[in-house]
Amino acid sequence: MTDAELQFAVERLEARYAAAIDDDRLEDWPLFFTETCRYQIITRENYEKKLPVGIFFANSRGMLIDRVRSLREANIYEAQRYRHILSPTLVTRREAGAVEAQTNYQVIRTTQEGAMMLFSTGRYLDRIVIGGPEPLFAEKLVLCDSRRVDTLLAIPL
Amino acid sequence: MDDRPIVWPEPGFSRVPYDVYKSAEIYDAERQRIFMGAVWNYLCLECELATPGDYRATFVGDVPVVVARDLDGSLGGFENRCAHRGALICPKEGGNGARISCVYHGWTYDLKGNLTAVPFQRGIAGKGGMPEDFRREQWKRRPLRVEVFAGLVFGTFAADAPPLATYLGPAIAQHITRVMRKPAKVIGYNSQILPNNWKMYICNVRDPYHASLLHLFFTTFRLNRLSAEGGILIDESGGHHVSYSKAATDRQNADYDAADLRAKNEGFRLADPSMIEGIDEFGDGITLQILSVFPCFVLQQIQNCLCTRQVVPRGKDETELLWTYFGFEDDDAAMTLHRVKQANLVGPGGYVSMEDGAVGSFVRRGITGSGEDREVLEMGGRDWRSQDTRATESPLRGFWKVYREHMSL
Numbered sequence: 001m002t003d004a005e006l007q008f009a010v011e012r013l014e015a016r017y018a019a020a021i022d023d024d025r026l027e028d029w030p031l032f033f034t035e036t037c038r039y040q041i042i043t044r045e046n047y048e049k050k051l052p053v054g055i056f057f058a059n060s061r062g063m064l065i066d067r068v069r070s071l072r073e074a075n076i077y078e079a080q081r082y083r084h085i086l087s088p089t090l091v092t093r094r095e096a097g098a099v100e101a102q103t104n105y106q107v108i109r110t111t112q113e114g115a116m117m118l119f120s121t122g123r124y125l126d127r128i129v130i131g132g133p134e135p136l137f138a139e140k141l142v143l144c145d146s147r148r149v150d151t152l153l154a155i156p157l
Numbered sequence: 158m159d160d161r162p163i164v165w166p167e168p169g170f171s172r173v174p175y176d177v178y179k180s181a182e183i184y185d186a187e188r189q190r191i192f193m194g195a196v197w198n199y200l201c202l203e204c205e206l207a208t209p210g211d212y213r214a215t216f217v218g219d220v221p222v223v224v225a226r227d228l229d230g231s232l233g234g235f236e237n238r239c240a241h242r243g244a245l246i247c248p249k250e251g252g253n254g255a256r257i258s259c260v261y262h263g264w265t266y267d268l269k270g271n272l273t274a275v276p277f278q279r280g281i282a283g284k285g286g287m288p289e290d291f292r293r294e295q296w297k298r299r300p301l302r303v304e305v306f307a308g309l310v311f312g313t314f315a316a317d318a319p320p321l322a323t324y325l326g327p328a329i330a331q332h333i334t335r336v337m338r339k340p341a342k343v344i345g346y347n348s349q350i351l352p353n354n355w356k357m358y359i360c361n362v363r364d365p366y367h368a369s370l371l372h373l374f375f376t377t378f379r380l381n382r383l384s385a386e387g388g389i390l391i392d393e394s395g396g397h398h399v400s401y402s403k404a405a406t407d408r409q410n411a412d413y414d415a416a417d418l419r420a421k422n423e424g425f426r427l428a429d430p431s432m433i434e435g436i437d438e439f440g441d442g443i444t445l446q447i448l449s450v451f452p453c454f455v456l457q458q459i460q461n462c463l464c465t466r467q468v469v470p471r472g473k474d475e476t477e478l479l480w481t482y483f484g485f486e487d488d489d490a491a492m493t494l495h496r497v498k499q500a501n502l503v504g505p506g507g508y509v510s511m512e513d514g515a516v517g518s519f520v521r522r523g524i525t526g527s528g529e530d531r532e533v534l535e536m537g538g539r540d541w542r543s544q545d546t547r548a549t550e551s552p553l554r555g556f557w558k559v560y561r562e563h564m565s566l
Contacts, residue, residue, distance in 0.1 A: 041506065052497045053345025053482040055506045059498075062429030070508055072423060074373040077515045083486050148348040148477075149505035152514035 001130070003091075006099065009127060011089045013135045013147060014103050018084035021156060024105060027072065030064035033137045037061055041142040041157055044122070049093065055144070055153055077154045082119070098138065101126045105144040106143075107157055109150075120157055121145050163566055167530050170554035170561075171539040173532040175524040178354040183564075184473040190219025191563045192454050193469075194522040195327075196396075197304070197311040199454035199467050200224045202481060204231065204308065204341050205251075212268060213251035213271040217312060218453070219470045220299055222536040223247050224312060228255055234268030234301030246298075270298030307337035309456070309465070321410065325450065326392040328543075332399045332448050335439060336458050344496060345482040349505040353517030354472040355453065356560075358478065361513050362447060362455050362466075363556055365389060365400045365547035366536050371516065375509040387445075395541045395555030396451030402547065404444040432498045435460035449552070451559050459509070460494070460501035474521060480504050523566050 001009070013032065033039065042054025058064050062111040087104035094100075102125050109119035127139035142157045166172040168295075177183055189499040190450045192198060195248060201224060205213060214237055221237035223246060239246050239259040246259050256273060258265040263275040272293040274331065280286025301312040305319035307330075311321055322330060351358055361367065369376040389403030427433070438461060448456040455466035478502070479512035484496050503510045524530070534557075537549025541558050544551050560566075 008176055010293070016436075046347075050346040051343065052493060053347075053500045054497075055347060055504055056501055057497050058429075058501075060429045060431070062427075062499075063432060065428045067433070070374050074412075076371060076373070076512045078518070094457075096287055117333065142537065147346070148350055150350050151505075151518060152349070152511040153506035 006130070007089070007091060007104070010091060010099060010101050011133050012088055013128065013137075014089055014124070014126075017137075018086055018105075021081055022084055024081065025065075026068045026155070029068060030061050032063060032119070033061050034124060035061050037137055038139045039064060039137070039142075039156075040140075041144065041153070042053065042145045043144045045147045047141075047143055055149065056156070073152055075154060077152055080155070081110050083108045083110070097131050098127060098129050101128060105157070107111065110152075117150060120153075122157075127133055164529075165561065165566055168505075168542055169539045170557045171534045173528040173534065173557055175530055176530070177566075178356060179473065179522070180474055181498055186564060187470070188218050188220065190565070191560070192220065193314045194563055195313070195315040196563070197313050197318060197450070198452070199323050199450065199465065200234065200301075200303070200310045200312050201307060202341055202483060203305050203310050204463065204483075205343060206310065208253060210253040210255060210268070211251065212247065212253070212257065213245045214245070214249065216468070216469045217301070217314065217470075221245060222312065223270075224301065224303060224310060227268040232303040232310065233269050234303050235266075235298035236301075238298070239264055240272055240296035240298065241275075243314070255270060266298060270285065270300055271473055272298075272365065274297040275448035296495045300373065302486065307332065307334045308341050309337065309454075311454075326394070327395045328390045328452065329392050329399065329448065330400070330544040332390070332446060333456060336446065336448075336456060336463060338439070340484045340486040341463075342486050342488075343481060344484050344493065345479040345480075345500065347482075347504045349478040349514060350471070351476040351478055351479065351514055351517045352474065353476060353521040355468055355476040356472055356511065356556075357517045357520050358468055359449065359453065360553050360556060361516065362449050362548060363398055363400075363552035365552065366550055367516075368400075368547070371512045372509040375502075386441075386503050387547055389543055389547060389549060389552060391541060391543045391555045394397070394400070394559055397449060398552035398555060399446060399448045400547060400552070401443050403442040403493070414552075430500055433460070433497060434490070435495055436490075439474075451556065457503065460499050462502055464503060470539050476517075483488075 017032045039058045040054045041056045085106040089101050089102045090101040091099050100122055106125055107120045110116045122144040125141040128135050129138045192281050201213050201217045206226040209226055209228045212223055222234050223237045226232055237245050237247055241264050244259055244261040246257050256265050256267055263276040278287045303312045306321050390399040423522040444460050446458040453468040457464045463483050466483045469477040471477050502508050534550045534553050537544055537551050539554035541551050
């Protein structure tokens with residue numbers, strides 16, 4: 001794979017990931033991850049202080065499936081949708097079968113009644129395995145710039 | 158008109174006029190009569206002030222304060238407002254040192270809030286400077302009395318507040334020490350902005366009735382059905398409470414199932430149940446304990462997920478909820494991983510806490526134009542005593558009893 005092909009593959013993964021969430025195809029969201037993935041939403045504050053607790057943590061695809069099932073069947077929150085705006089992806093490291101990459105994100109949240117807000121901005125720090133039919137996230141760290149969350153965080157970032 | 162005089166409806170403490178959430182006048186009065194009155198306000202964990210010279214910026218109600226461990230090891234605090242022009246003396250989250258200087262004009266304070274230096278107090282080359290009769294000792298910051306109980310740091314501005322242990326009372330003290338049984342360490346922070354009055358959140362915490370009706374994730378996995386063995390303890394004042402349950406004692410219950418809850422969904426199973434696998438680290442089978450100390454402190458144990466929650470009013474319609482997740486110094490990597498995974502249950506995105514953010518907003522919007530309408534709190538009767546069931550609202554009635562005493566309402 002050339003650098004250009006790799007860049008394209010990684011950015012396409014990021015774009016498909018964001019589109020699945022924004023289009024409310026949450027059931028597709030775990031499919032962008034490996035079986036033994038690690039996914040965490042954590043504030044920059046905790047990350048920089050090396051504190052392990054974030055806002056959500058998973059170390060298996062099953063835990064992502066559970067998140068979606070809980071949002072669909074158990075949790076109660078005002079209907080809302082996200083709009084992700086992603087920056088170009090910077091591949092920071094390339095090795096056999098995997099890359100590390102970072103992508104800035106902004107998420108605008110729109111609630112049922114129409115209120116819109118800049119809900120979260122930050123960085124994805126990703127480890128992506130390549131070589132299979134599609135690249136997959138082995139690790140995705142969602143590093144939120146702000147230490148505050150408005151009202152609640154239900155849908156994944 | 159949201160600022161009409163509050164007229165408290167009878168009977169007892171089972172009615173709450175909605176105006177109490179909406180009045181700006183009430184909000185201001187709460188600052189003086191409750192937060193700066195004869196109560197103990199949670200400030201931080203003692204392990205966050207481990208070393209002499211450590212200080213942290215925190216809040217008493219919405220009033221900014223500094224809490225510090227002085228060089229002699231003693232704990233104290235003071236209002237975080239420079240005597241000169243009112244700027245925050247400590248605009249950061251904290252630090253370590255013998256003194257703190259206001260960045261504006263460099264007025265400098267020791268960790269007891271004494272003003273120790275004023276730049277150019279004598280002027281420059283004989284010109285300017287403060288008047289001859291200016292005395293730095295007159296400008297000591299208003300001190301906080303600070304006490305520690307089982308690793309939790311509390312402060313009060315009131316000279317007439319009883320000692321902290323007396324304020325907590327034996328039952329609450331025992332349920333605090335049950336959790337805070339060895340040296341703690343912080344494993345994370347989160348902050349959540351709630352679009353509602355602080356009392357709506359506090360009353361939600363003290364409401365055992367909603368737990369298994371609103372928070373369906375928990376109920377589905379039988380971590381907190383009202384039929385599980387547990388109860389409600391309320392202290393002698395009515396202001397503090399503990400709600401606890403033991404998941405292992407849960408069993409099928411006809412009354413419960415007959416209620417036809419959305420919660421009863423037998424088909425729902427976790428794909429990866431490792432999240433809710435925990436260890437009975439306290440050895441008493443209690444899997445859930447929610448404890449509140451009047452006015453604004455919550456200590457939470459949900460399995461191995463341990464948190465303090467500091468509820469900070471941010472105006473009459475906004476509240477900041479500060480979550481501090483902790484474990485113990487001797488936790489190994491496996492225990493920390495349990496705590497990190499179970500932290501998915503709580504916080505701004507928690508499986509069993511995200512709804513608390515949603516309902517506060519629903520109530521705030523619902524009580525628009527409520528006039529002289531009021532809440533009805535009659536589940537479990539009309540008094541505020543301890544009960545051996547969680548199908549009760551007695552902790553809410555206890556809250557309003559103490560609230561009204563402080564507010565003379």
